[in-house]
Amino acid sequence: xxxxxxxxxxxxxxxxxxxxxxxxxxxxxxxxxxxxxxxxxxxxxxxxxxxxxxxxxxxxxxxxxxxxxxxxxxxxxxxxxxxxxxxxxxxxxxxxxxxxxxxxxxxxxxxxxxxxxxxxx
Amino acid sequence: xxxxxxxxxxxxxxxxxxxxxxxxxxxxxxxxxxxxxxxxxxxxxxxxxxxxxxxxxxxxxxxxxxxxxxxxxxxxxxxxxxxxxxxxxxxxxxxxxxxxxxxxxxx
Numbered sequence: 361x362x363x364x365x366x367x368x369x370x371x372x373x374x375x376x377x378x379x380x381x382x383x384x385x386x387x388x389x390x391x392x393x394x395x396x397x398x399x400x401x402x403x404x405x406x407x408x409x410x411x412x413x414x415x416x417x418x419x420x421x422x423x424x425x426x427x428x429x430x431x432x433x434x435x436x437x438x439x440x441x442x443x444x445x446x447x448x449x450x451x452x453x454x455x456x457x458x459x460x461x462x463x464x465x466x467x468x469x470x471x472x473x474x475x476x477x478x479x480x481x
Numbered sequence: 482x483x484x485x486x487x488x489x490x491x492x493x494x495x496x497x498x499x500x501x502x503x504x505x506x507x508x509x510x511x512x513x514x515x516x517x518x519x520x521x522x523x524x525x526x527x528x529x530x531x532x533x534x535x536x537x538x539x540x541x542x543x544x545x546x547x548x549x550x551x552x553x554x555x556x557x558x559x560x561x562x563x564x565x566x567x568x569x570x571x572x573x574x575x576x577x578x579x580x581x582x583x584x585x586x587x588x
Contacts, residue, residue, distance in 0.1 A: 406517075406525065406568055406579040421576040422482075455524055466572035467515045467530035474524050 362387035364456050364472035372450075372479050378443040382456030382472055389437045390414040394459035396468060397430060397441045399452040407452075411459055412439055446479045453477075483507050483571050487580035493588040500556040502583045504569035509549045513573035516545055516554045519582075520565045528567075529554065559585075 368380035382395065389395065397409040410420040412430045420428050429442040443450060453476050457468040484507035494500050504514065512532040517525035527536045529545035532552055542557045556563055564587055569580040 405582050406570075408577045408579070419575055423576075462531075465513050465515075465531040466577075467527060467536075468517075468525075468570075469527045469530075469536065471524040471526070 362458060362470050364458065364470055366454060366456050366472045366475040368475060368477070370476055370478060372446055372477060373481055374447055374479055376446055376479075378441070378446050378450060378454075378477055378479075380441045380454055380456075380475060380477070381438050382440070383436075383438045384458075385437070389432060389439065390434055392461070394461065395432070395439045396457045396459045398455045398457060398468075399450075400455070400474075401449075401452045409441065409443075409454075448479050451477065451479045482576055483510060483574055483578055485569055485571055485578050485580040487567075487569060487583050489583060490581065491584040491586060493586050494559050495588045496559055496561055498559045500559050500563075500585060502554045502567055502569075502585075504547075504552040504554070504580050506550045506552075506571055506573075510571045510573035512548050513571055514545075514547070514552050515570045515572065516543075517568045517570065518563075518565045519568065525568065556585075 363385045365383045372378045394411045396411040410430050412418045412432050427444045432439045453474040455474045456472045458470040486505045488503050514532045516529040519525045528539050533545045544555045566582045566584045568582050
């Protein structure tokens with residue numbers, strides 16, 4: 361049973377860089393799945409940030425692309441998110457999730473519990 | 482980006498009711514649609530993928546239908562544990578986008 365666990369600082373200063381890691385347990389990050397980041401501002405809906413394959417291939421949300429970097433560390437079975445030049449608008453719960461690609465669709469079937477990141481001085 | 486619009490944004494219902502939530506895509510997305518349930522303080526949980534395929538372990542009172550631009554999530558007999566917010570999501574084209582959510586509350 362694959363499990364995901366986010367970790368990282370809960371408080372980031374404005375203009376700083378948000379850095380989070382998602383540890384994958386119970387399975388290999390080198391499986392035929394993609395690995396995603398999604399966020400949810402307080403009281404709001406879900407926003408897809410981006411995703412990575414174990415080869416290092418990435419896809420990013422154009423609205424965040426200039427500030428986002430997602431990377432993978434196969435040796436540690438984890439992947440990471442960096443979001444630069446943060447503002448208060450980046451305050452959110454950040455989730456990592458496993459994306460399952462099939463012949464006919466894609467879906468995110470395993471999610472981490474989420475970690476709250478607050479941008480404040 | 483494809484816009485996903487859910488209706489209603491919220492609804493009140495009683496245990497045992499049949500509940501239907503609709504999701505409309507701004508352009509055709511075939512069956513690249515998933516439904517998620519989210520309870521307060523918890524991560525979203527996958528209910529349905531490929532518009533109508535029930536995720537393993539999800540009760541059969543949940544069902545999904547639709548293709549193209551119009552989709553529905555139906556809860557046939559609402560249970561107390563079903564009071565939550567429901568989101569649709571398209572994965573037909575990048576960036577993947579979510580609906581704004583439908584909050585199902587107790588009447």
